[in-house]
Amino acid sequence: MKQLQMRLVLLATLGLLLSALLLSWLTLRDFERDLPPEMARTVAAVSYSSSEVLGLAYQYGVPFKEMVGVDEFLDAVRKDNPSIAYMLVTDLQGKVLYQSGYADLPEKKQLQRLFNAAGTSMQTTTRAGYFNTDVPLVFQRQRLGSLHLGQRSALVEQKLQEISYDVITVLVVAVLIALELMRFVLTFTVAAPADVTRAFLSRVRQGDFSHYLPHDRLAGIGQLSAPFNAIVAELNRRFQALCHLPADAAFKARLQQRLAPFQFHAAGQRPSLLTAAVDYIRWPFFLLIFADSLSLSFFPFFVDQFYSAEMGISKNLVIGLPISLFMLTWALSMPWAGMWCDRVGHRTAFIVGAGITTLGLALTACAQTLYDLLLWRSLTALGYGLVFITAQSYISNNTPPAQRTKGMAIFLSSFFAGSLSGSAIGGILADRLGYHWTILLSALLSLISAIFVFRFLHKHLSLLGAPKKRLSFHDFKLLLKNKKFSAITFLAAIPAKIALTGFLYYAVPLYLKLLGNNQSTTGRIMMAYGLAIIILSPLVAKLADKIGQLRWFVTIGGYGAATAMVIIYLFDNTFGLLLSISLLGIAHAIGVSPQLALVNDFCKDVVQEVGVGTATGIFRLIERIGNVLGPIVAGLLISHFNFKGAFLGIGILCFICVSCFTAIFFWYERPPSPAALHVA
Numbered sequence: 001m002k003q004l005q006m007r008l009v010l011l012a013t014l015g016l017l018l019s020a021l022l023l024s025w026l027t028l029r030d031f032e033r034d035l036p037p038e039m040a041r042t043v044a045a046v047s048y049s050s051s052e053v054l055g056l057a058y059q060y061g062v063p064f065k066e067m068v069g070v071d072e073f074l075d076a077v078r079k080d081n082p083s084i085a086y087m088l089v090t091d092l093q094g095k096v097l098y099q100s101g102y103a104d105l106p107e108k109k110q111l112q113r114l115f116n117a118a119g120t121s122m123q124t125t126t127r128a129g130y131f132n133t134d135v136p137l138v139f140q141r142q143r144l145g146s147l148h149l150g151q152r153s154a155l156v157e158q159k160l161q162e163i164s165y166d167v168i169t170v171l172v173v174a175v176l177i178a179l180e181l182m183r184f185v186l187t188f189t190v191a192a193p194a195d196v197t198r199a200f201l202s203r204v205r206q207g208d209f210s211h212y213l214p215h216d217r218l219a220g221i222g223q224l225s226a227p228f229n230a231i232v233a234e235l236n237r238r239f240q241a242l243c244h245l246p247a248d249a250a251f252k253a254r255l256q257q258r259l260a261p262f263q264f265h266a267a268g269q270r271p272s273l274l275t276a277a278v279d280y281i282r283w284p285f286f287l288l289i290f291a292d293s294l295s296l297s298f299f300p301f302f303v304d305q306f307y308s309a310e311m312g313i314s315k316n317l318v319i320g321l322p323i324s325l326f327m328l329t330w331a332l333s334m335p336w337a338g339m340w341c342d343r344v345g346h347r348t349a350f351i352v353g354a355g356i357t358t359l360g361l362a363l364t365a366c367a368q369t370l371y372d373l374l375l376w377r378s379l380t381a382l383g384y385g386l387v388f389i390t391a392q393s394y395i396s397n398n399t400p401p402a403q404r405t406k407g408m409a410i411f412l413s414s415f416f417a418g419s420l421s422g423s424a425i426g427g428i429l430a431d432r433l434g435y436h437w438t439i440l441l442s443a444l445l446s447l448i449s450a451i452f453v454f455r456f457l458h459k460h461l462s463l464l465g466a467p468k469k470r471l472s473f474h475d476f477k478l479l480l481k482n483k484k485f486s487a488i489t490f491l492a493a494i495p496a497k498i499a500l501t502g503f504l505y506y507a508v509p510l511y512l513k514l515l516g517n518n519q520s521t522t523g524r525i526m527m528a529y530g531l532a533i534i535i536l537s538p539l540v541a542k543l544a545d546k547i548g549q550l551r552w553f554v555t556i557g558g559y560g561a562a563t564a565m566v567i568i569y570l571f572d573n574t575f576g577l578l579l580s581i582s583l584l585g586i587a588h589a590i591g592v593s594p595q596l597a598l599v600n601d602f603c604k605d606v607v608q609e610v611g612v613g614t615a616t617g618i619f620r621l622i623e624r625i626g627n628v629l630g631p632i633v634a635g636l637l638i639s640h641f642n643f644k645g646a647f648l649g650i651g652i653l654c655f656i657c658v659s660c661f662t663a664i665f666f667w668y669e670r671p672p673s674p675a676a677l678h679v680a
Contacts, residue, residue, distance in 0.1 A: 016178050021171070043149050044122070046081055047135040050074070051147055054089070058139040065097055074100035085130065086150040090115045092143065102150075115148060129153050162520065166428055169524050173421040180286045180417065187279035188456070197224060207262040209235050214272045239264045278395050278410060280457050281350065284449040285391040285411075286418040288354055291445035292361070292384060293422025294438055297523040298430045299323070300509050302439075306370040314639045318370065320506050320631030325374055326381040327501060327631075331624030333385035335617060341390045346397075347457045349390040354450035356383025361443035365436045412593075413534060420530025427523020475610040479618055483664070484602045488595055489622050491661035492554050495654045496592050497626025499561050499584060502634035503650055504529055508581065511643045515574050525578050532585025540590050550594040550601060551665045557591015558658025560584075565651025568644055580647075595619075602665075 050073075057067055074087045078100050088099035094115035102108060110128035124133045135147040200213050209232050213225035239262075242255060265271055295302065303319045311318060341349040360380030367373040395411050429438045479485050504526065512522045544553050564583035568576055599619055600607055607615040633653075637646035 012178070012182055016175060017171075042081070042083065043124075043131075043133045043151065046077060046084065047122070047133065047147055047149055050077055050087070051135060051137055054137065054147075055139045058144075064137075064139070064144045065091065067098070070098035071100055074098060083151055084149055085152050086148075088115075088148050089137070089145060090148065091145045097145065111150070115146070126153060162518075165524055166520055169424050169428065169520075169527070172527070173425055176417050176421050177286075177290075180283055180414065183279045184283040192280075193225075197228075200228065204232075209239075210263045210265040210271065212270055212272045236264050240267050278398055281346070281391050281394045281453070282410065282414050284350065284354070284452045284457075285387065286414045287449040287452070288357060288384075288387055288446050289415055289418030290422040290425075291442040291449070292357065292380070293419045294426030294429065294442045294445075295435075296419070296423040296505060297427035297509055297526055298435060298438075298519050300506060301513065302435045303370075303373065306367070306373055311370075314635065316635040316638045317632070318635075319510070320502075320635035321370075322373055322377045323501060323506055323631040324628050326377045326384075327624060327627035329378045329381035330385040330388070331621055331627065333382050334389050334621060334624075337386040337389040338393065338617065341386070341393055346390050346394045347453060350387055350394075350453045350457070351450045353383045353386030353390060354446055354453065356380075357387060358443050358446040358450065359383075361439055361446055365439035365443065412537060416530045416533045416537075420527050420534065423530070424523040424527045427519040427521070427526075430519040475614050476618060478606050478610055479603075479615060482603050482606045485599060485606065485619075487661055487664045488554070488599055488602070489619060491657040491664070492558060492591070493595050493619070493623040494626035494629070495558070495657040496561060496588060496595075497623060498630040498633055499565070499650055499654055500588070501627045501630030502632075503565065503630070503647065504581065504584065506631040507634045507638065507643060507646060508577065510638075512574065512577065514643065515577070517574060521574070525574070525581060528578055528582040529585035529588075532582055533589050536586060536589035537593050541593055544594050544597070550598045551662075553594045554591045554598060555658060555662045557587045557589075558654060558661065560587030560590060562651045562655035562658065563587075565647045565654065568647045572644065 053073065054067070054070070058064055070089065074089075078084050078087055084101075086099070086101035086105060088102045089097045091097055094112070096102070096115070102111075105111070107128035107130065111130065111132065114125055114127055114132050114134070122133065122135045124131055126132075129152060130150045131153055133149045133151075135149070136143055137145045137147055196213060200211065203209075203211065212229045212232055239259070242259075299322075300319045303322050304315075307315050307318050337349070337353070344352075357380055360376050360378075360383055363376040364373065364380060367376055391414075392411055426438055426442075429441065433441070508526060509522050512525060517525075540553065544550055561584055564580045564587060567580040567583065570576065571579060596616065596619060599615065603615070610618075634646050634650065637649040641649065
């Protein structure tokens with residue numbers, strides 16, 4: 001069955017790639033054909049409006065060669081139209097009267113020849129790497145001069161390059177989304193019906209006719225359920241008829257003895273066998289993470305519009321405040337969310353969490369003040385935390401104990417795939433739709449994930465695990481007194497989260513904007529982190545299980561994260577930031593995944609005392625302190641030391657923490673001295 005699913009996935013992926021590549025090629029071809037005429041229309045519109053202003057001044061009696069403020073006017077026009085490299089007004093002899101952006105051009109000597117030729121109509125000529133559009137200035141039926149507008153010819157190549165990157169980004173994201181959706185479809189139509197049919201036939205072989213197969217809803221192999229169910233229904237009908245036959249006690253006793261090995265359901269009932277599969281919740285979880293991540297690449301700029309100097313707080317600190325509050329609310333909601341999920345079931349918990357997230361995102365898009373925004377982001381984080389812990393609990397409860405590590409790898413893979421896809425597509429959408437409409441789209445996708453769970457996820461409360469015990473202060477005290485647990489948590493886990501939220505989620509979008517990149521480019525560059533996690537995490541997990549020595553993986557990952565921050569000093573440009581983000585993703589793929597396993601290995605005594613689930617919950621809760629501190633630390637460092645200083649500061653923090661972590665574990669693992677052995 002797994003081989004069949006793999007073949008279907010490969011076949012569908014190949015078809016998707018071929019069709020997407022064909023569509024991309026057609027899109028780029030049409031874009032390349034339509035871009036120059038579109039640029040010409042833009043220049044024409046600007047030239048008409050500009051010449052109209054000059055003509056109006058001439059009509060009021062201002063001499064053509066003595067107008068005041070024309071240079072400033074042309075500067076303002078160019079500011080509103082960044083694609084125009086220069087604008088100038090010449091007389092009939094080609095002498096430059098007024099100009100904007102032309103005086104400093106190194107190619108102005110080559111361009112000067114174009115101004116001597118006076119055409120009778122608007123025409124565009126290519127020279128010295130520019131498209132020069134000559135617009136005759138005819139005022140009161142008299143030709144007085146020309147208006148020249150220049151666009152770099154490389155702009156076409158630049159636009160084509162940008163759209164090519166966008167197409168590739170969409171292609172990568174489309175493949176990730178299609179694979180996630182394909183997993184669900186194959187599970188729902190093939191794997192899950194096959195598993196439940198196998199369980200049904202096993203019961204029948206043992207004489208159990210008390211359950212039916214579920215109805216097929218997507219025309220998969222579950223269509224076999226109808227004839228099987230008809231046979232079971234007929235057997236139960238006959239059993240009920242035998243039970244109600246008028247007969248003496250001896251006959252009923254013999255009948256009961258003969259039918260003892262068989263099981264039937266009670267009259268009027270129709271119990272069905274239900275199956276729980278990890279992929280049932282994987283797709284809606286991916287969709288919700290994708291929805292919330294649409295704003296990752298531009299959220300700092302969305303917050304920036306609510307800032308006012310009257311607040312009396314640093315702008316960088318204010319921009320990071322909603323991110324920190326979101327992380328804090330998310331962390332505080334997780335213990336409550338876990339207990340509530342155990343009580344009401346995964347289906348209800350996910351629907352409620354997705355509903356709260358939808359409401360929070362919709363209100364975020366409509367926020368009017370910073371205080372509104374903080375409130376709505378807190379509401380979003382509450383629902384986000386509930387969905388996060390529900391999905392994690394569902395995967396854990398429906399995965400065999402021997403495959404729990406694989407189950408958590410699936411969970412993290414879906415999380416980072418959704419985050420990667422959302423941030424990349426969100427940047428592209430923000431450039432075209434704006435911030436508010438993109439966030440509203442996030443709310444719509446979140447609502448769809450809730451509807452999906454309501455439609456497809458069964459309410460099988462019987463599959464829930466045993467109720468978890470409540471967290472207590474005593475459990476925190478026991479774990480924090482353990483030096484190894486504290487070292488892993490405060491010197492490895494928290495610094496990693498500070499680097500994630502402070503550097504990637506907060507500082508990177510702002511710094512890329514400072515370097516002149518648009519939202520689409522920001523989203524594409526931020527993809528590098530998620531891609532590194534998705535590709536390397538499973539490989540590192542297998543390697544760590546095989547080799548052991550988990551603390552060295554954590555150490556290497558910590559030093560890698562510190563090095564990622566220093567790269568900005570060597571390559572202070574967009575490419576350098578891409579390298580830094582990629583290395584941070586590689587470092588976290590190596591060092592973050594083994595942290596929880598390291599807690600279970602090196603803190604066995606205290607983990608067994610408080611319970612594995614409780615220890616995991618406390619570790620994850622304390623770890624979120626780094627998520628909260630990240631934007632605050634980055635904002636304060638940027639305010640005092642600018643961006644490069646902030647990156648260096650985060651790098652130094654990671655370096656000091658991982659060095660202390662390594663020293664502590666080296667100290668505890670050192671061999672005992674001969675004197676100590678003699679005393680013992």
